[in-house]
Amino acid sequence: MVQPKSQRIIFLMFCILPTLLLFAVFTIYPLFSGLYYSFFEWSGSASDKEFVGLSHYIQLMNDPIIPRTIIHDYFLVVTKVIGIMILATFFAVALTQLRIKEAPFYRVVFFFPNIMSVVVIGILWAFIYNPNLGFVNAGLEAIGLGQYTQPWLGSERWALPSLVLPSVWAGIGLFMLMLMGGILNVPKSLYEVAKIDGATEWQQFWKVTVPLIWPQIKNSILYIIITTLNGSFIIVQVMTQGGPNNATHVMGSYLYQQAFKQYNFGYAATIGVMILIISLITVMIMQFFLRKEKIQY
């Protein structure tokens, strides 16, 4: 493009600066000042902010609830990755490769929970788990397993596992679509070659489909991990608020409780720093384990 240099710079400024400025004020600055807050004892009023050095980090190390929240987060990560990936892969393969006439119908229906808000999903599932009115207990009674009925979300043992089902229910559609995108991109000829070589459908799946959609599988797993570590507190907040007796507290819901219920903003910020570090380390480790050379075709 032929134009004076100053004009080009002004145009660039016009394009970049307003966004960058707002991004700096509303995203970058809060993150760094969150780090700064973690060194203070602060209940929110302007006057009583007190520098306490690393003592919140020491408090964090000795807080018996912190390890539980981390375990809960990882429990959700692992169960969601397994549940979502198995079902989403199965559905993606079934809807792309098995010539099912009504496949578009399933594709639309399965994505549907992804457009619903977590609040609606949480309330809906809390009712499904409701010990008196809910479907789960009624269903168990109906098939003669009445002795297994539970006050699901009110039970310390079952509350956390009960959160997995709604999360998987709400997540399948998105990852199914992502994997379908990968599968539709695999050249048909590769399957023909495999068939001529006498590969069974199962072998074709493991030797052709999985390696060729590995980028999509990897991205999906990483995406589930990131969204779970960064956002599992929302479903927790809607369904259990961390209870009963901290049995479902995850890192984020504990931060919310410390900050906006108990007004320990400094300590809450320290938990935030921990979440940041744990998320970044987890993503890096997973990047390393999921790394595999890109296959050319």
Add this chain to the structure above:
Amino acid sequence: MKGGRTPTPNTPKQGTKTSIKALLTKIIIRVPLVLWTIAVLYPIIWMILGALKSNAEIYASPWGWPETLRFENFAQAWSEYNISTSFFNSLTVTVMGALLTLALAIPTSYAIERVRFRGHTVLYYLYLSAMMIPMVLGWIPLFFLLLEVNLLDSLFGLTLVYAVSQVPFSIFILTGFMSSIPKELEESAAIDGLSPYGTLFRVVMPLSLSGIITVTIMNAIFFWNEYFMALIFLQSSEKYTLGLAMDFLNKEAQYTNAWGTLFAGLTISIIPVIIAYAIFQRRISKGMTEGAVKG
């Protein structure tokens, strides 16, 4: 629900053995598909049916069909429980937020993708890394920042936070779409004497319209459904968005047993998304699958 959908094989000429096997495969493969369809649709249909029941009926047969359709639950939720106010609050935040996100993300995407200035990759990765970072740490200082500039408990403040929060994702998607626009078009526009602003607004934007629409729908659905930032940044009930109103109604229902009203509220809150999804379903799933291929 639709279990009877077992198609007869199209090729009866084949040997009976293979056609039976093919038929069996088709039935077996459909079992999980039909089961998951039921698992997805049943709770939603049941929620809508619950909205049409009286409380007594919900207690008597929570999972059955309603005897008479009580539409007054909807009226009650809409006016008595102030869902109307929350509905319009959500609508305001969604529309304004989606527009503001575009105003911020389109020029930046264009600059990153096409105006090859020094540092364009740095800028891209700056925004990209924000998609991986948990923002919950930033929400504490953001709370006090908004308090200081008088944007706490304000729909405009929430809109601003929403828009900035979706800028990284929007840039990620839009740069992808813009990279497929032929460079020659811009060059000839420049030769024809179009200013860079003209090129951006009259050539690049119309050509990336499909990407812009995709991003806008996804952002709008996100804003409409958002709950946690609203919980932190809004305080007075007349500012509540639908997520907060539903949460509030849910907690009330534990004591007042107004389940029918709660389900009516939930149903009202998902109607706009159902409509948007019905209209843009193809575009949404296309955006999702294509975004994944680029990965």
